[in-house]
Amino acid sequence: MSTIMSTSRNQRCALVIHGGAGTISPDRLTPEMERDLRAGLDQALAAGHTVLQDGGSSVDAVVAAVRVLEDDPLFNAGRGAVFTSAGTHEMDAAVMEGKNLAAGAVGCVKGIRNPILVARAVMEKSSHVMIAGEGAEEFARELGLEMAGQEYFYTAQRWEALERVRKSHAEKSAFSDQDRHGTVGAVALDLAGNLAAATSTGGNTNKRPGRIGDTPVIGAGTYANNKTCAVSATGDGEFFMRAVAGHELSALMQYGGMTLEDAARAVIDNVAALGGTGGLIAIDSEGNIALPFNTTGMYRGSVGVDGQTSIAIYK
């Protein structure tokens, strides 16, 4: 009965997720890997959409979806985080609520199983918006969040990627940007009409320890505002930071009068004009969604206001 009420004509919910954008080609992606990646996206969509259908908040939904992707070793966040140049894992994550512009973020944290949960705790249980490094780790421990040793984050795939990137740096040759970066994220509209965004990443393979990308920067890789949209970005983080991508998309809608679709495309064009590649997912308060990217692929999925699920990788 409550389900019927909550899906009545005036109440709509929708969820969009991504698992990173880059040079993704069928030659490199085996059928088995593609199947596993699609299964991971499907599981994340299901986790988030169940929350929405049950009348849960958009924040609960995006955190639930991102958490699934953090636990999946195939995506560059949480367990599957890439290696830094020091052979460590440093993760960034952020969450933002559109109804009150509340936000929380962590930068370059180590040894935390689900960085998105610490970002949420920063939003809800601290007076701060962003905490980095050991300070954030201590905060996570104080709250009793689950920590994880270095071995939890070891995946052969990411270690080989570090070795390829180190080698290619030495040889000054090109390497796949699939080896370099990746990010996971989710944006949602809940039945109460509230938007939220969440993003989590291990950053770039072989990155300098301490590097913070666009993911935990409110307004760059993560942004939500009920007046406009919720956004989560992936790609060359530095270009998304310089373009203040998430807030730019919002401003193009709020002050430029653009639709979500046009604004999302314009932001990716801005990032491209600066020299960056990547993509983003965005949703507005009507449940319109946009998933533009200027790479060959972006792992992505959505459940629209019509309840239709879609998962895709290539253009």
Add this chain to the structure above:
Amino acid sequence: MSTIMSTSRNQRCALVIHGGAGTISPDRLTPEMERDLRAGLDQALAAGHTVLQDGGSSVDAVVAAVRVLEDDPLFNAGRGAVFTSAGTHEMDAAVMEGKNLAAGAVGCVKGIRNPILVARAVMEKSSHVMIAGEGAEEFARELGLEMAGQEYFYTAQRWEALERVRKSHAEKSAFSDQDRHGTVGAVALDLAGNLAAATSTGGNTNKRPGRIGDTPVIGAGTYANNKTCAVSATGDGEFFMRAVAGHELSALMQYGGMTLEDAARAVIDNVAALGGTGGLIAIDSEGNIALPFNTTGMYRGSVGVDGQTSIAIYK
């Protein structure tokens, strides 16, 4: 001769600086302290404006001005940085160039004499926009930037502030927000028509180690774009981050058609609506300047396109 040419009708330069906003009252500020604060602002203005008059870039000018304020123990940045709850000094800084949206930032760095110089090095000598903590300190050492021991950052005034804040937290009573925060910043227009912004801070007294405020967040406390304006903010950083203050000001001009003055005021009103206090300095490509704040005072100074110098503290 070059001076005459460089100040001809079509070429204008201007510089605005701030040394923090807060509850500043004549009861608490002795005439001697006010004199010293004004002298510090005057010295920073002179350092930056000399660069501009000599045909130097806006980036050189804002970095020169901020560096003077970092070296002055009266301002909460560099030498005068406040103490964290751990009794340490963790500093944030950022710089951005309006002509190409290049940007560099450091978050919670310790033991670096001039964080603004590391932020500039991140912009010019790394592929990153933001580096935090030990990674940034290592980067600074690699570049041979000047480090400084804990004793360099010790000032009796800041230590007493930490004790007052700790005591007032224990007593749940109010304390002056002058004890809590403060930031320094500069924005400039150079003779070539390029804008730049720089900001540096020790953050909040008694802050949790690892807390990163709006200062090093591109689009929040620091932003520059030749199409619109250069901005440096000060105040309750978390609210400026949630408002994406710097980029919001730019967007209100670019897409909302507002003047610099109106957009700057609107941003401070947005921050106030979220519950935050503070101020900002901004300049546009015509050399118009705005210095709004919703506190009782903001240490500030400017040299306009007419060459007139102005220094003020109260409303």
